Amino acid sequence: MTIRKIQKIFAGVLTVSVLTASLFGGSALASETETVSETTTEAASEAGSEESTGTRTIVDHTGAEVVLPEKIERVVISSILPLPSVYCLFRGSADDIVGIHPSSMAAAENSYLINVFPEIANADTSFVENGEVNIEQLLALKPDVVFYSANNTDEREMYDNAGIPAVGFSTSMSDYDCVETYADWIQLLGDIYGEQATANEIIAEGRSVAEEIKSVTSTISDEDKPKVLILFNYADGVIKTSGSNFFGQYWIETAGGINVAADLSGTPEINMEQVYEWDPDIIFITNFSPYQPDDLYNNTIDGDDWSNVTAVKNQQVYKFPLGMYRWFPPASDTPLVLKWLATKIQPDLFKDMDMAQEIKDYYEKYYNVTLTDEDLQKIYNPVSAASGVK
Template sequence: MKLKKLATLILGLCMLVGATTGCGKASGNDADGGENTAQAETRIVVDHTGAEVEIPTKLNKIVISSLMPLPSVYCFYRGSTEGLVGIHPSSMAAAKNSYLTTVFPDIVDLNTSFVENGEINIEQLMELEPDVVFYSAVNTAEREMYDNAGIKAIGFSTTMSDYNTIETYANWVELLGQIFGEAEKAQEIIEYGRSVEGDILEKTASLAEEVKPKVLILFNYGNGKIVTSGSDFFGQYWIETAGGINVAEGLTGQAEINMEQIYQWNPDLIFITNFSSVLPQDILLNSMEGNDWSQVKAVQDGKVYKFPLGMYRWFPPSSDTPLSLMWFAKQIQPELFSFIDMDQEIKDYYKKYYNVTLSDEDIQTIYNPAREAAGQ
């Protein structure tokens, strides 16, 4: 009986102390993921470089530096520009010529001054007092710069899924989930994108080589340079998945080429990304100074296209990626995918995921982006 009374007394004291002190629990999250009485001031995020980054639990100021598509994904993921204080000028150029500003008009007010002549000015960036910077994980020198300046930085990878745009977008969403928590619509797009990819591969995987057109992607074109998309870049994924042959497959990444190489390849189709201000008519009318495109089959057949621009440029990963894949497949294998009504697919998608009702004129704007979207 004495032992029982003693145990009851100890339990009562513990309950009294627990009521006034939180019963000795460390602030932050329980081991099982539950939230404690007092929330931790910081937490650990594992980024795509494998680094453990300790960030404030409440992020008030975020800069997205060197991953151009990420601001659009961020806005869609969070449902607003909340927390963003700075983005790259190239991201801003795309935003101002896209439907991102229709859904998230505040994005035009973000700071871009920390990038000068394509380079990050660390002093200017520090004036924004960011809690964390999101950057492209391949930029190791950029990460070192942030570490030396004492700035928290989280790397987002473009390479960890072999440039598969569907899975790269999924990777970004997973990392944003670590940082901010889950976002239902962003997860829905991942699953929808995988479904679209599966449907397209079901039709293209067994195509004979002789029915696959030769495709050239002009990733950038201007200032005397022609840059294509080689085997280790997003262009390879688009072309292979959609049932084509990448004429630049023997090259790696963003590779500089010349007209003699293009004559040798003689592609059936040419696609220009929105990182270049060049439009299809510039090539079709053979008005690019110093280069004669009239000898190229794609030009002779009138098959030169510009990647569309919706919420962001459609060449790299974005929340529009499932639409990008459908559009590209229709250009590469038009008969195989004749059943896809691209205009209606875009309208339905934008209504469901962005709550935007697009007109026929809006669709044409997406298909025919302005030169200014290149940010050059």
């Protein structure tokens, strides 16, 4: 059942509920407590006031009340890089997006997102210069609202000063649990657009997958878990991994592995001596890094010798796929990421999981597209340009 069908059914149920209340609710409503009556009256008054001014108020992930226009037709998504894909999943369109971050565009142009939502290519990226928002150029886009990373307090202050409604989306409020962070974003979009049925369906899918994977991996002993290293951002001689307090920890632990960088926090810089000490069994390279597994297998990266690392010797180096967005942070393909990682980290336990079919079914259900085997190969083998690294 598609999201849109769910919405229609939800609307029908709501209509029936209203009719039932009008037919049978006379005496029952009269017996409601005074407190409830006062609360309802107050809420109705506030709703009426907002309706009369053409606005409505939501609470974002910073805890701030944000007054939004009743109709949102021009959206800028700034520092929350994966959100364009989640927005497209939720809204079923990118028509309202007038601006996104250049890094988001680099991912979009080299992913499947632009095939399903080609209008994303029309979004402006020039309002971000050297990684910073140029407020004058952003204002020129005439946004009704800006979606940004809730952790970026300076950015929020800039929007407040400019009088632009800004909604903060948090990456950390669920302790870097990727599925719950994804759920947080979907829930907030549901609040913004008043589409809770859509939000609930998407959230339920992610949580169901997490429970499915955890039911298997939670029983694995540490002795049967491989040591895993994530090369989060590796370019120009700098190696950054994913330690605790970041998404890699959740992915690895939930999929049945041990994060070799768990004693470090965030996205710390490491060197080859540290890699040799850890000697990981499996290495994953994100799409924030331009390197491919062959670069490690062929030992072609200047200054770094990977030839004696166990994961390289055993050909256990994998590039994260690139579907609707880079498969590392929470994004619209998050449930698929967890399944894919489980098949790589614990292949024997998930040997019956057909990832090709899983991806095809998910894309059919949520994006209404039928993937070919050629499409799958592109998702599995993302180009280096998707990193956005020049």
